[in-house]
Amino acid sequence: MLIPRMIEEKMLVLLRQGKISKWFSGIGQEAVSVGVTLTLEADEYILPMHRNLGVFTSRNIPLYRLFSQWQGKAGGFTKGRDRSFHFGTNEFRIVGMISHLGPQMGVADGIALAHRIRKENKVTAVFTGEGGTSEGDFHEAMNVASVWDLPVLFCIENNGYGLSTPTEEQYRCRHLADRGAGYGMEAYRIDGNNILEVYTKVSELAESMRTAPRPVLLEFSTFRMRGHEEASGTKYVPDELMAFWALRDPIENYRNFLLAEEVLSEEKDTRMREQITENIRDNLQTAFDEAPVTFNEEKELFDVYGSFDYKETPPGDTRHSIRFVDAVSRGLGQAMERFDDLVLMGQDIAGYGGVFKITDGFVSRFGKERVRNTPICESAVISAAMGLSVSGMKAVVEMQFADFISSGFNPVVNYLAKVHYRWGQRADVVIRMPCGAGVGAGPFHSQTNEAWFTKTPGLKVVYPAYPYDAKGLLATAIEDPNPVLFFEHKGLYRSVYQEVPEDYYTLPFGKASLLREGTDITIISYGMGVHWALEVLDAGEDISADVIDLRTLQPLDTETIFRSVKNTGKVIILQEDTLFGGIASDISAMIMENCFEYLDAPVQRIGSLETPVPFAKALEDGFLPKERFKSAVHRLLMY
Known part of the structure; x- marks a missing residue:
């Protein structure tokens, strides 16, 4: 806990000196970050927020890399393309948040789902604040985790304020942990400033969840001793409230406890602080010595997408005259046979086969683990697909109708589209989009909304007109590690026939x-x-x-x-x-x-x-x- 506290104190000095641009302080909340992180195994993922420095230091990330990240230098994790804690690193099993806080809850669901499918006894921990629990993504992710028995620790840091908005203006339930009952989920309130209570309780739960997978909601009572970020200050906080929580400082109280128990001495405490100070100084100097990033247009454009070495799989000689809908179905089925790590998700796609029957019979062929009915929560499901990709799997998400993508718009354009450019993480996700008018379906089932996505760097958009193209391009979309919006016109599903190769084949993107x-x-x-x-x-x-x-x-x-x-x-x-x-x-x-x-x-x-x-x-x-x-x-x- 002392390491992140002392780093933060140094960062506040650097902020005043103009050597970093912004800082979101977690002073007073270190016991939550450190306690939760130390209960997890090294290969278990943790998804922190922007005040969880203790997560990063407890995972032993080299400090100079953190300092380079905060200075926007190439030695950080985002090559200067994103700031503060908006990054991830698979090496340290950390996936950082984006400013649209909610999607990371669904990403945690996807990582935990990958563990379940692979029968790995692992836990995933994800953080949010009490303000973030007001987002729809929070509720969607909780519901999905509960329905699918996903081993996710949902950690709420209830620090009293969402920027300046107090808790009584955020929710009306007495405690956020009370919400667990609505999802059929265990929930606990923990003193977030008591490191022993945090570590003991979370250790017990994590060990249990590894053998009996299920989600658990944790509400950590803590307090933010500084502003939402330094520029906002704390004038809106009553003085008596600041004084109340100052007496509950997690580091000072634990230090006094260790001194009383004679585990720690004043001499050892002084020596530790000197060593940490020296370590911070040396790593800061390494970051300061690093040259600023320079603009390279070719490199910037190249990193928008993950590399994809397209290899043509030629079509075989055997062909059959089939409909557009059959071409999509057969192409999807052959991709499921080819890629054991491919998971399909969507409303009514399992036993029912989807509203257009494209996945009819897939459950008997591939099982319910890989062909998954989802609740009506497009945002959480798309975020979960991102989590599967973080875990090295592939996902195809079916929008029941392309119109419904608006309910999952945020994770598509702000998470999937930007994640490779930001920190080199692939988003191996295809979103199938049954679209189009001419079938008397009205304003909410008839849009062809491709322009929402052709505008967004980082997405690929495919829109075939014929069965032959639909099958081959779908195969390529699934092979491609980048996010693909795959549009399928409903009016073509059963009206257009074509001779289509029986075997698996691919067609190149970008070729009219x-x-x-x-x-x-x-x-x-x-x-x-x-x-x-x-x-x-x-x-x-x-x-x-x-x-x-x-x-x-x-x-x-x-x-x-x-x-x-x-x-x-x-x-x-x-x-x-x-x-x-x-x-x-x-x-x-x-x-x-x-x-x-x-x-x-x-x-x-x-x-x-x-x-x-x-x-x-x-x-x-x-x-x-x-x-x-x-x-x-x-x-x-x-x-």
């Missing part, structure tokens, strides 16, 4: 398909839009057109696009998504910037009406861009 070749016009689309474009061309019109099926939107095959535009001089981009802010806008801008001198007409963009997706057929037909596309093609040809 040139479906037809012509000289008059370039038509660019993906998903259902490809079929609309071909219907127009097949309606007896004498139009000589290049038809490009993008297949993947991120990465995007700009080479094929530019080559075609230079050949035809006219281009129209068709998307089912509403027009403004869609990917057609970016493709149009790219063409204007790179092919302007080859254009014989302005680039045309066609998308759906700027409204939510309506239910009634006449309204939905008017919303969709198919008819507007027909007239736009003729106008462009006549330009």
Whole structure:
């Protein structure tokens, strides 16, 4: 406990000197961090918050690396890309938080799930504050852990304030531990400033959880003696409350106890402090001597994604005419056979087979451990998929409908997308997205929302139009260690047939398909839009057109696009998504910037009406861009 306390005291000096930019103090809470960490085995994961310095020091992370991290230097854990404790390290089995606190609870669920599937008797500990328990992710993660009997220690540091908001404005139950009963979960209140109580109780629970896996909720009563971060101060805290907790300092009280028990002497205490001071000084100097990071554009862009050495698995000769939905199902099943560490998660995907029956029969083939029904909690499930990836496994999460991804948006765009860039951790997660209108499903089951994700660096976005592509691209998505949003248009599931290879095969990302070749016009689309474009061309019109099926939107095959535009001089981009802010806008801008001198007409963009997706057929037909596309093609040809 003394090591993190003395480091913090030094950091407060450096903060005033401008040598670090920000500090979140855990002074007064060291017994929780240290006590919990020392109860865990070295290979058990712990997911701390930004005031849990004692977790990092108790795992014996070299101090100079922590100091480099806080100074934004390359010797830290994020190459200067993130600050303070926003990092993880598999070497020390630590996964740090992001500022959107909630997802780490679900990540802990995923790590614990990996242990359960592999039949490893391990515990995972995750921290949050009393303020964080108000987030929906907290409740979702608790529920998932309870339903699945996951050995997670949910550690709440109840330190009285969420920034300046006191506990009486955060929750109405008497104690946060009382919430455990609502999840059918054991829960305990512990004096978080008494290291002996923390260590003894958590040791007992951790040992029991290793042999009888289950989640446990722990509420540690403690106090934050400094501001939420140093700039905020503590003026909102009554003086008498500060005085009350000052008498309960975990280090001073334990020191007095050890002196009284004659375990510690004043001489030994002095010697320890001198050694810690010297260690801090030497490691700080190492960090100070390290050169500041320098900007390298190529390296920055390269690290957004984890390396993926795509190896083509060619298709076999045996083929069958199957539907789009069958291609997805068979591709998913063959991936499950190929990767023993692949886990499927989603609502109703087990015995029921999913609402589109893509996983029908999978439980009998692969078992309930790997084909898992989930509660209705998209955020926790996506976070759990991230936890599986931390543990070296793969995950495919099915959104029952692509629209429902909004309930899990945060972990997708803030955790999965950024995690490799931040600290080199792969997010080996595929999220299947049944999407699209034209089936009379109304505003909440019909969106094609790919533009939410093509905007986000770190994500890959796949959107096939044909069964052959769907099967091969899904295989590649699962092989790829980066997060992939895999869009499957519901209107194509049972309406499109194609000869598809029986065996497992892969197709490359970033390679569009040139479906037809012509000289008059370039038509660019993906998903259902490809079929609309071909219907127009097949309606007896004498139009000589290049038809490009993008297949993947991120990465995007700009080479094929530019080559075609230079050949035809006219281009129209068709998307089912509403027009403004869609990917057609970016493709149009790219063409204007790179092919302007080859254009014989302005680039045309066609998308759906700027409204939510309506239910009634006449309204939905008017919303969709198919008819507007027909007239736009003729106008462009006549330009």
